[in-house]
Structures are given as structure tokens and as C-alpha cells.
Amino acid sequence: MIQVHSLRCEYLNNPLGLDVEKPRINWRLSSTHRAAKQMAYQIQVALNGQFSNLLWDSHKVVSDQSVHIQLNQVKIEPFTTYFYRVKVWDNFENVSDWSEVATWETGMLHSNNWSADWITASNESESEACDYIRKPFHLSKNVKSARAYASSLGIYELHVNGDRVGDSYFTPGWTSYQERVQYQTYDITELVTKGENAVGMILGNGWYKGYFGFEGRTNIYGDRKAGIAEIHVTYENNETEIIVTDHSWKASKGPIKMSEIYFGEVYDARAELAGWSKKGFDDQQWKETERVDYPKENITYQQNEAVRKIEYIKPEKIIHTPEGDTVLDMGQNMVGWMHFRVNGNKGQEVSLEHAEILDKDGNFYVGNLRKATQKTTYILKGDPLGEYFEPHFTFQGFRYVKLSGLLNEVVLEDFTGVVLHSDMESTGEFECSNPLVNQLHHNINWGLKGNFLDVPTDCPQRDERLGWTGDAQMFFRTAAYLKNVAPFFTKWLKDLEADQLDNGGVPYVIPNIIQKTSGNLGGVTHSVAAWGDASVIIPWSMYVCYGDKRILEEQYESMKKWVEYLRNQGTKEALWDTGFQLGDWLGLDSEPDTYTGATDKTLIATAYFAYSTELLMKTAEVLNNEEDMRAYQLLLKKIKKTYQQLFLDATGKLTVQTQTAHVLTLMFELADEQKSKQIATDLAKLIEKENYHLTTGFIGAPYLNIVLSEYGYHDIACKLLLQTDYPSWLYQVTKGATTVWEHWDSIKEDGSFWSDDMNSFNHYAYGSIGEWLYKALGGIDSAINQPGYKHIILEPRPGAEMEWVTASVDSMYGKITSAWNDNQATFEYHLSIPVNTSATVILHGVSPAQISEQQKQLSEIEGVVGYTHENDRTFLEIGSGTYSFSVGVKV
Structure with a gap:
């Protein structure tokens, strides 16, 4: 049997207001067979759920593709619901039934379809209080369906007939408002009725005009809150009617006397406007609204999941x-x-x-x-x-x-x-025999939940809460294990592209609100190594984690602009040695009373220059842009040569003797294979010198354990993980942390605090160790040549004195599980691979003869396609299914 299920459109389940002219769909499969694959599919798209009004039939398409199928042949119209279903053929000559029917519904599709006006209260700027705007309206017939489309300059709540509409919060979200403002779509069919009705909005300052940023500014994007809304009603006879925001709406102040992101809210219940969004409310004392001249061309649909009440x-x-x-x-x-x-x-x-x-x-x-x-x-x-x-x-x-x-x-x-946070689907689970490590994983997950509120913020409590680019790129791979962050970062990257400078520079924070007067940032507001590189690293990482080629297509010019910006910065084409740098932020090898670690900033900048160039080169290859691929391949060679001339001596040692310098050199493959082995050995010695403690900051920490495990020092990586005294990941846990801290010692050993000026107790950057937990201890990764876990790499690395580890990732194809149990006699390895994927299992220190399943040798095990043994490792090629391997006892 083969079954099709879990249909999605643009990552979303039956989305409303999806204004994509060439939408993509994906599905998952289940099968009773191991090594089951899709051989062909058929898609039907219709205007009704019975498929009697068929728009398009792909007929049988020979393909194993089941994610990101782009529906090029369907002409997309606004305000339309599309129904689709899928059937597949597998490699065992089975044909599935049609899947359950899924839908997506378009909204405005194009900004010129807006009929409404932006409106504001006439005295809006005179008070901190939130504005209430309303309008009564009459519907002449029985209602078949109704949709509301709404946005604001500021933050809004939409109300219809006394009910708050939808379960989204902080709408329309924080964007680069000068370029793009999101709108939301709501199904309000059950909230309206024939006869008299009323609609209203509450408007708050939010990011648009409230007090925001550590510089203490207001009116960053504008000085007047405004709302825009349309209600589209379809009657049972299929006639339509539209109610819009215009000068006929009225406005008043209400009980919300102040509501600011940093400062909280003042609510005077004595001033409540009982029934203000219901029919029959007396609004004679309310004032007329005014039209606001703000471009509708900037209005775009919401790409990411809304912020919701999660738990x-x-x-x-x-x-x-x-x-x-x-x-x-x-x-x-x-x-x-x-x-x-x-x-x-x-x-x-x-x-x-x-x-x-x-x-x-x-x-x-x-x-x-x-x-x-x-x-x-x-x-x-x-x-x-x-x-x-x-x-x-x-x-x-x-x-x-x-x-x-x-x-x-x-x-x-x-x-x-x-x-509250952006309603991302949870995808990652990790548990092990060490309760302190389990608490660390808990803290990492809660750091994500606390800081992924519409944008990836650095912290959620102080007067900052900004979308720092460096923090986001350092944590992305961990985030992609924990949650499906593809829609979240698709939206954020659009804002990065919108705020990118004409010369290719990338601001420190996205959306960008930092002014040049920020003295503690060197008087500049953009383009430092590891931060601006988010413009390249995150799109590429999305491609690897989700197989999303479109994000590379859409962000390619932005990626290219950044690398070209770097190319023009240094004293040489292949060197970045000028300008302000944040360096290895909060590195422990820094000078007293400074924020930046000891690692040479030119080394860091040039290393990231090489890395972004390499990823751009790979992106050009994926997009079949051979000319750019060759050009950036050549540039990469020049950068590596320059790097080696400056930072490697004749013996292959790095001239900069810090942990971070060694980590970047290894992670970005900036030395040849032989010298890299020497550099890895030197890194191990540096760590041993620190009694197996780290000295890295924001830049070195994300990759430290990864390169140690990769270069044969997995035991040292495990020692680093298990340290409980300062500085270490578990030091925070022993101090009672429930999220990840900004500093390794935000609470010092004597119970005192780090300086008040920058001491967040919910700061996810050092939570980037989560990638290593899943990739090394759990052993789960995606092959780059078949991204999005189409081909899975399973390479569990026991260690850290652990008896067992269980990890799983819910990929685009389904759930991947990797669980091992290590005892003196045998090593048990349990894994599951989704249908329509394959995997390479890599087991260290094991020969093929030592591996069995239910007393069967490898050659007899269903689903094992082949195996080899090389460098004391056994490589198994397997198909989909659930396996339980025993290692250690010869069959």
C-alpha cells in the first residue's frame, strides 16, 4: 500500500490570502514496504471540492519529486479558492488512492486590487492612547462566504460584530515599512449575517511609530497610525459586495491609554466602549477619520506564520x-x-x-x-x-x-x-541519558520561542529586541532542526533585501532602524563580517534544509551584491582588511572591559568573505549560472591563497593562536587537507591548555564542536559539552537557567551579574550548539547534493558519557528518527527514514560483519541496498523504513 497525505501549499496547511502566482505544493507518503519510492504522480486542481470544475490535470508525470512542485500551468486569479489532490505510483507497482482534498485561497494578488483607503483618526498624534475606528454596514441577502483583508501602519486588532477576528497577534508584523507592509486574510463567514453589522479596528503604535530601539526613538517609520481593511461578501446567489475603509468610518479613543512594546500597557476599564464593534452602537460622539496618503503598492501578503498564543x-x-x-x-x-x-x-x-x-x-x-x-x-x-x-x-x-x-x-x-511567538511547526526532538544536556536542549528551544516573534530578535526583554543578522545566521541551522522556519525566514529575507544598501552593504539589524549616531557600534550601521553574511548563509542553509531552490532564485541578486560589496572593501580584491568589525563578539579571550575577542578581525572578515563566496559559487551552480560559478570559483581561490599567505606560516600553523581562528579556518576549509589536520591538532591543544574549556565568542562557538567532531576530536567536543563550571554551556544550566544567556557568565559564580548595559537571560546565539547535538550526537543531516533530506546522512557519534540518545527531525518528507543505545556488550541503533527518501548510515569503529538486524546479516536485510567499509567506518546505503540494527556481536 502507498498513501498520500499531509498536503501543503507554500509550506502551509490550506492557507488563506496566498498571493503567489506560481504556488508550490508538497505531500508526504506512507507505505507498508521498506525502500518505497514514488515513481510518478498526478495532480488535479479544481474550483470545487468535487473536482467537477477541473482547472488542470497533470496526468501521470514520471518523477520522484514530492516537494516544491510548482504549478506553472494554473492561471491564478485573486479572491479564489483552489482545490487540489494528488495520487502517486510507487516502485512496487502500487497506485495510491486520491489524497484528501487540500486548498489554498488567494487574496488581493496585486496591490491594484485594493479598493480601500488608508485611514487614521483626526487627532491620532495627540495622545499615547490607542485609536478605535468603526463602521456599521448593511448586508441585503443571506451570506454564502465573507473574507476580511486588513493591515495597518502600527499594530491592529480587527473586530466584527463584537468579536475579535482571528487568532493572530501583532499584525501586520514588523517589516521594512517603506518598502513592504503585510496584510492578513480572515474567514469571517460565521461572524456576519444578513441585515445590520459592524466592523472596527483598534490601532496601536507598535514598531511603526512607537518608542523603539536602544537609541530611544519614536516615529521611526511615520508619525500617524493608520488602518486599511476590506470585507468581501459573497451572497448565496453569488452576488458580491465590498465594505472598505474610507472617510465614512469614525474614530475615538478608548480604554487603552498606552501600549508600547518596551513599556507595557495602561488600560483603564472605566473607559471601555461597550459594544463598540456591534451593530446599534451610538457613535455620534465619535470623530470623522481622515484619509492617509500612503502607497498601496507596498502592501503584500503575509508570507510567514502569524504570531499566536502557543501555550x-x-x-x-x-x-x-x-x-x-x-x-x-x-x-x-x-x-x-x-x-x-x-x-x-x-x-x-x-x-x-x-x-x-x-x-x-x-x-x-x-x-x-x-x-x-x-x-x-x-x-x-x-x-x-x-x-x-x-x-x-x-x-x-x-x-x-x-x-x-x-x-x-x-x-x-x-x-x-x-x-506568544510566530506559530512555526515544531520539527525537532532531542533527548539523552544526561538530564543536564536535556535541560540545555530545553533552554535552546525556549530561546528560539522567545525570540522568533515575527522577526529573529536578539533578546525579548530590554529596550532592543532587534533582528540582528549575525545572531540569526549563527543560530539558523539549530532553528531549522527545532522548527520549520522556512516561511519565517522567507519573509525576513525579503526585508533584508529591501534594506540592503545600493552598494550591497547589509545593515546590522533587519528591519534596519539603527542610526549612524550609535557610537558604541563604531559610528556605522552596516556590513560587518558574520553579520552581513546572513544575506548569503541563510538562503543557502534554507536550500540545504528544505530543498528550497526558489529562495536561492529570489535572493540571488542580494547574495551577489553582498559578495561584490566585500570584494570592494579591502586593500586587495581578495582581502577584507578595512572598516569597523564587531569581531568575535563577547569572546572570552577579550581584553578586560571590552566586548570583542582576541581573534584578528581581518582574519575573521576574510574567512567569512571566503565562505560567502563559496556559497554564492554553489548557488550559481544550483541555478545553472555557469558564468558566475566560474567567476566566484576563481575569486574563492584568490581569497584562500591570500588568507593562507597572511595567516599560515611555513609549517602550516596559524599565526593567530586563538580557538576561533582555528575553528573558522577548519569550518570554511581555508587550508589544504594536510595543514587542516595540523590546525585541528593545534585547536585540540589550545582547548587542552584551557583545561578543556572554550574561549570562543559569538563567531567561534557555533562551529567549535562541529569541527572537533569532524576532524577526529569528538572526545574533546564531548568534554566541552559536559563541563559544568564557567565557561561552558552547562554552567548556565547549573545556575538554574531555563533559556540561553547572552554571556557565558550572565550570572557570575559569586551570584552577581554581568554589567546591566548588556545582559540578556534569553539570547539564543550560544544555543547554536543545538546543531551539534542533532548532527553529531543524534547523527542527522541532509546531503547537500540531494537537499531537504531527500537523501539523509545518518552518522551517530556516541560519546559524552551517554548511554543513549534519541533525536528526530520532521522533514519535508516526514519524520527522521535516529536513536542509539550504547552499553558494554552491544550498540543498538534504531532509525526511521521517510518514504521517497534514502539514507547513508555511517557507523564508526564497526565492520559490516558486526552489524545485524534480527539475526540477519546486512546482505539479507530488506531495504539495505549496499554497504562498504573504509577507514574504520561502515557505510550503509538504505531505503525508507524503520530499522533496528545491533552492532558488536558477529552474526
């Missing part, structure tokens, strides 16, 4: 601090807000302040928040039945909540932490 956390306990504060301990450093219930008198003011940490005396600590206050203030209306509240347009990074203004005894059941 709920109950506080673990109430703490009464030495200073006399009442504090809730959530037990987890989280991002989102508190939902709470209060009883009290009209006009009573209750406040919740949020912090990540308690100081060494056990007191509530907000020093590391800098100017951010993270405070929710609620003024009661005096409802005797109790009042419930949660904020609207702000989010907090916190574990601890200080309560003020409550008259009654605090009851834990009245408080719930609401975790």
Missing part, C-alpha cells in the same frame, strides 16, 4: 522578597504576557511588572532591562463578579512578575502566563 503556563509559586515585594515565579523564562483576574473597587490600580531574574539576595531585578519597563497597569471598573485582562500591543520577556495594588490575597489560579 499557557501557570505560576509555580508566590515569593515574598526581602524587600517586601509579592512576586510570581513562572518557573520558565518566557515571552508573552500575563492573563489575570482581579476583584476590587472602581478606580483601583493594579500593576504587574515583569523581570527575568531575581538578584542574589532574592529581590526583584530589572537592571538589565535598561529603559524598558515591561509594566501592565489595569484600572478597575468595579465589576463585583471580577475582571479579566491581558494586554493588546505589547509583549514581555520574563520569569518573575511583581504584583502591586491588589487588595485581596494573591491566588495563583487567577494568573496565567500566555506564551
Whole structure:
């Protein structure tokens, strides 16, 4: 049997408002056979679920492709629902049934299809308060379907007939607003009815005009909030009607007196506008709205998943601090807000302040928040039945909540932490016999959840929360194990491209809001090594992890512009030795009271120049651009030669004796094979000299364990992982961390803190060790020549004193599992490979004769296509299926 399931369009399940003229679909397969492959497929696309109104039939297509099938033959129209289904043929002459029907629905498709106007409240800029805008409307017939399309300059909530529409938050998201503003599509069929109706929007400042960035600016993109919306109604007789934002809408202030991302929210329940988005509401005292002249050409559909409420956390306990504060301990450093219930008198003011940490005396600590206050203030209306509240347009990074203004005894059941982040599908699982390492993995995952809120931020609590490019590229591969981040980064890369300078330079943060006045960044705002290289590294990594060739096509010019920018920077074409560099940020080998490690900045810059050039060369090859491929191949040779002349002596040793220098040289293959072996040996000695501790910063840490395992020093990589004293990954765990810290010692051994100016306790950069957990200990990787896990590399490397490891990744083709159990007698290896993929299993220190499954030799095992033995490693070529190999006892 072969079955087709899990159909997706552009990574999404039945998406609404998908404005892609050539959409791509993918599906997964299940089979009762091992080594099952798809040999052919058939796709049908129709305008109804019965497929009687057929638009296109591919008929039988001989192909094993089941991901990113581009529907070039279907002409896409706006405001249309498309139904599709798939059947396949396999290599055992089975034909599947038709899959379940899946859909995608287009929205505006083109910006010129917008009929609505941008509108704003006439006194909008006079107050910190949020604006409420509304309009009543009449529907003359019974409704068959209704869609709402909405966006804002700022952040909005859409309401229809008294109900908040959808489950998305912080819409329309943070983009490079001058170039692109996203809109969202909602199915509101169940919310409207024949007769009188009403629609409204609440508008907040958000990233658009609120106080944002560590420079303390407001009105970064504009000085007036605005909204735009359309409701498209289809009646049962198929007639249509459109309700739009225009001058007929009215505006008022309301109970949200202030809502800022850094500062929290002030809500006065006494000023609530009961029924403001319902029919029959008296809005005579409301003021007219004004049209805003803002380009509709900038409006684009939402590419990434929305921010949603993902999970709920109950506080673990109430703490009464030495200073006399009442504090809730959530037990987890989280991002989102508190939902709470209060009883009290009209006009009573209750406040919740949020912090990540308690100081060494056990007191509530907000020093590391800098100017951010993270405070929710609620003024009661005096409802005797109790009042419930949660904020609207702000989010907090916190574990601890200080309560003020409550008259009654605090009851834990009245408080719930609401975790919010971009609603990415979870794909990675990792567990091992060491509970400290399991907590580290937990912390890495929660670091992602806390910082992937529409953009990949550096931290979620202080007055920063910016999309630092370097942090994002360093963590990308780990993130791609943990979550399906393809839509998330597709959107973010569009903003990178939009903010990229004409000369190819890439800003430090995307979207870019840093001004040249930032003195602590050298007075420049763009283009440093490892940060700007995100423009090349992330698209290529997306291709490797998801097989997404389109992202390379769409980002190619941006990638090329960056490499050409580097080409023009140095004193020589193949050297980057000029300009400001962040260097090995927070490296432990730095000078006292400085942020930058000791590794030569020209070495770092030139190494990344080589790496980006190599990835651009590979991208050109994938895209069949032979001319560029040859040109960048030649440039890469020049860069490597220059690098070797400058940084390698005659004996093959690096002239820069830091861990990071050795790591980059090995990771980016900047020396020949023989010299690389010497450099790896030298790296091992440097680590031994530090009593098996690291000295790397942001740049060296992501690759340190990877190169050690790759070059024969897996035992040292495991020793680094298992260290529990400072500096190490597990030091944070022993100090009670539930997320990854910005510094190796954000809490010092004596309980004091790093400097308040830059000490985040939720900072995912050092969480990049997660890639090694999955790739080395778990053994899961994708072959580059068949990307997206079409061909899987399974190379588990036991070590770290672990008895067992279980890892899995839910790929585009399905779930990949790699689990081993190591004891004195045998090594058990259990794995599963999705249908329509294959794998190479690499087992170290094992001969083929030692491998069996249920007492069968390799040659007798179904699904094992072939095997070889080389350099004390056995290579198995296998097809899809679930396997349980035993190693250590000859058959």
C-alpha cells in the first residue's frame, strides 16, 4: 500500500490570502514496504471540492519529486479558492488512492486590487492612547462566504460584530515599512449575517511609530497610525459586495491609554466602549477619520506564520522578597504576557511588572532591562463578579512578575502566563541519558520561542529586541532542526533585501532602524563580517534544509551584491582588511572591559568573505549560472591563497593562536587537507591548555564542536559539552537557567551579574550548539547534493558519557528518527527514514560483519541496498523504513 497525505501549499496547511502566482505544493507518503519510492504522480486542481470544475490535470508525470512542485500551468486569479489532490505510483507497482482534498485561497494578488483607503483618526498624534475606528454596514441577502483583508501602519486588532477576528497577534508584523507592509486574510463567514453589522479596528503604535530601539526613538517609520481593511461578501446567489475603509468610518479613543512594546500597557476599564464593534452602537460622539496618503503598492501578503498564543503556563509559586515585594515565579523564562483576574473597587490600580531574574539576595531585578519597563497597569471598573485582562500591543520577556495594588490575597489560579511567538511547526526532538544536556536542549528551544516573534530578535526583554543578522545566521541551522522556519525566514529575507544598501552593504539589524549616531557600534550601521553574511548563509542553509531552490532564485541578486560589496572593501580584491568589525563578539579571550575577542578581525572578515563566496559559487551552480560559478570559483581561490599567505606560516600553523581562528579556518576549509589536520591538532591543544574549556565568542562557538567532531576530536567536543563550571554551556544550566544567556557568565559564580548595559537571560546565539547535538550526537543531516533530506546522512557519534540518545527531525518528507543505545556488550541503533527518501548510515569503529538486524546479516536485510567499509567506518546505503540494527556481536 502507498498513501498520500499531509498536503501543503507554500509550506502551509490550506492557507488563506496566498498571493503567489506560481504556488508550490508538497505531500508526504506512507507505505507498508521498506525502500518505497514514488515513481510518478498526478495532480488535479479544481474550483470545487468535487473536482467537477477541473482547472488542470497533470496526468501521470514520471518523477520522484514530492516537494516544491510548482504549478506553472494554473492561471491564478485573486479572491479564489483552489482545490487540489494528488495520487502517486510507487516502485512496487502500487497506485495510491486520491489524497484528501487540500486548498489554498488567494487574496488581493496585486496591490491594484485594493479598493480601500488608508485611514487614521483626526487627532491620532495627540495622545499615547490607542485609536478605535468603526463602521456599521448593511448586508441585503443571506451570506454564502465573507473574507476580511486588513493591515495597518502600527499594530491592529480587527473586530466584527463584537468579536475579535482571528487568532493572530501583532499584525501586520514588523517589516521594512517603506518598502513592504503585510496584510492578513480572515474567514469571517460565521461572524456576519444578513441585515445590520459592524466592523472596527483598534490601532496601536507598535514598531511603526512607537518608542523603539536602544537609541530611544519614536516615529521611526511615520508619525500617524493608520488602518486599511476590506470585507468581501459573497451572497448565496453569488452576488458580491465590498465594505472598505474610507472617510465614512469614525474614530475615538478608548480604554487603552498606552501600549508600547518596551513599556507595557495602561488600560483603564472605566473607559471601555461597550459594544463598540456591534451593530446599534451610538457613535455620534465619535470623530470623522481622515484619509492617509500612503502607497498601496507596498502592501503584500503575509508570507510567514502569524504570531499566536502557543501555550499557557501557570505560576509555580508566590515569593515574598526581602524587600517586601509579592512576586510570581513562572518557573520558565518566557515571552508573552500575563492573563489575570482581579476583584476590587472602581478606580483601583493594579500593576504587574515583569523581570527575568531575581538578584542574589532574592529581590526583584530589572537592571538589565535598561529603559524598558515591561509594566501592565489595569484600572478597575468595579465589576463585583471580577475582571479579566491581558494586554493588546505589547509583549514581555520574563520569569518573575511583581504584583502591586491588589487588595485581596494573591491566588495563583487567577494568573496565567500566555506564551506568544510566530506559530512555526515544531520539527525537532532531542533527548539523552544526561538530564543536564536535556535541560540545555530545553533552554535552546525556549530561546528560539522567545525570540522568533515575527522577526529573529536578539533578546525579548530590554529596550532592543532587534533582528540582528549575525545572531540569526549563527543560530539558523539549530532553528531549522527545532522548527520549520522556512516561511519565517522567507519573509525576513525579503526585508533584508529591501534594506540592503545600493552598494550591497547589509545593515546590522533587519528591519534596519539603527542610526549612524550609535557610537558604541563604531559610528556605522552596516556590513560587518558574520553579520552581513546572513544575506548569503541563510538562503543557502534554507536550500540545504528544505530543498528550497526558489529562495536561492529570489535572493540571488542580494547574495551577489553582498559578495561584490566585500570584494570592494579591502586593500586587495581578495582581502577584507578595512572598516569597523564587531569581531568575535563577547569572546572570552577579550581584553578586560571590552566586548570583542582576541581573534584578528581581518582574519575573521576574510574567512567569512571566503565562505560567502563559496556559497554564492554553489548557488550559481544550483541555478545553472555557469558564468558566475566560474567567476566566484576563481575569486574563492584568490581569497584562500591570500588568507593562507597572511595567516599560515611555513609549517602550516596559524599565526593567530586563538580557538576561533582555528575553528573558522577548519569550518570554511581555508587550508589544504594536510595543514587542516595540523590546525585541528593545534585547536585540540589550545582547548587542552584551557583545561578543556572554550574561549570562543559569538563567531567561534557555533562551529567549535562541529569541527572537533569532524576532524577526529569528538572526545574533546564531548568534554566541552559536559563541563559544568564557567565557561561552558552547562554552567548556565547549573545556575538554574531555563533559556540561553547572552554571556557565558550572565550570572557570575559569586551570584552577581554581568554589567546591566548588556545582559540578556534569553539570547539564543550560544544555543547554536543545538546543531551539534542533532548532527553529531543524534547523527542527522541532509546531503547537500540531494537537499531537504531527500537523501539523509545518518552518522551517530556516541560519546559524552551517554548511554543513549534519541533525536528526530520532521522533514519535508516526514519524520527522521535516529536513536542509539550504547552499553558494554552491544550498540543498538534504531532509525526511521521517510518514504521517497534514502539514507547513508555511517557507523564508526564497526565492520559490516558486526552489524545485524534480527539475526540477519546486512546482505539479507530488506531495504539495505549496499554497504562498504573504509577507514574504520561502515557505510550503509538504505531505503525508507524503520530499522533496528545491533552492532558488536558477529552474526
